[in-house]
Amino acid sequence: MDSLDTAIDAVGLTKSYGAVRVLDGVDLAVRTGSVSALLGPNGAGKTTMVRILATLSPPDSGRAKVAGYDVERERGGVRRSISLTGQYAALDDLQSGAENLRMMAKLAGLGSRGARVRAAELLDRFDLAEAAGRRVGTYSGGMRRRLDIAAGLVGDPSVVFLDEPTTGLDVRSRQTMWSVISELARSGVTVLLTTQYLEEADRLADRVAVLDGGRIVAEGTPAELKQRVGGGRVDLTASGPAAFGRLRAALGPRALHADPAEHGLSVATDGTAAEVRRLLQQLDPECVLVERFAVHEASMDDVFISLTGGTAASDTDGLASRTGGTGGEVARV
The missing domain is CATH 3.30.70 (Alpha-Beta Plaits)
Structure with missing residues (x-):
């Protein structure tokens, strides 16, 4: 894959927490402008990968570039180019939706007028204009997730990491989030999505990497993975x-x-x-x-069960929740 066509390029990433090796020589290549998914059970390495790529945690060995910047030597360039949305919305419940976005826009370097314009654009784009003046504490789960993603887009990132973005949402809110993610991809943004929802990976991702037991056990398009089983x-x-x-x-x-x-x-x-x-x-x-x-x-459920053995959450999950760690291996996504 040509470097100009690659938004994320990782080679040989490893990561251990104490005696637990949670990443074991991961290769990951994600095309610019695509939606790619890391799919796997708890403890599979999804969040650890995102933390390394987002410069929140250094790898023990290996190298990675995001948007052309090295995640260790050029952290500033990476951070200016990305947005990271975790499993739980990082918003100020006492402020309104508009106030949250204006605050984030100012932190991104926009002036007062530019922040107001950008906040209004994002509120309209994410169907939150009518709730712009309401305190975020009154928002539903789906509205909070949409606002959280909107807050991450104030700086027009070229790469967006979504770490289990629909966790805890009801079916309708999840479907709304899927529409938001599809819109991001259509606008040319590169999206790396981690999820445990099999239908989510099937519906949204151009390519999927399946992680299990510290290694990637398969990768390809959803159709290719279904054919494999x-x-x-x-x-x-x-x-x-x-x-x-x-x-x-x-x-x-x-x-x-x-x-x-x-x-x-x-x-x-x-x-x-x-x-x-x-x-x-x-x-x-x-x-x-x-x-x-x-x-x-065949469905992605069949892929998951066949390739991972239907593994339940492992002891590594507790480590992951405390340190951001899990496991993984090789993929070309």
């Missing part, structure tokens, strides 16, 4: 607990999902009738184990 999946419902146990044993590591309570199992398939018939014949030749089945196209 098969063109679709078959959901099986066993006829009872004993049948569920036999089917689960027969599938072994091929099972994408297993739900003992509901006697449910999922397995990857190309979605063709011939393969589904072969699968059912192989698993249940006497037609007594499978009560019913359904065929679905």
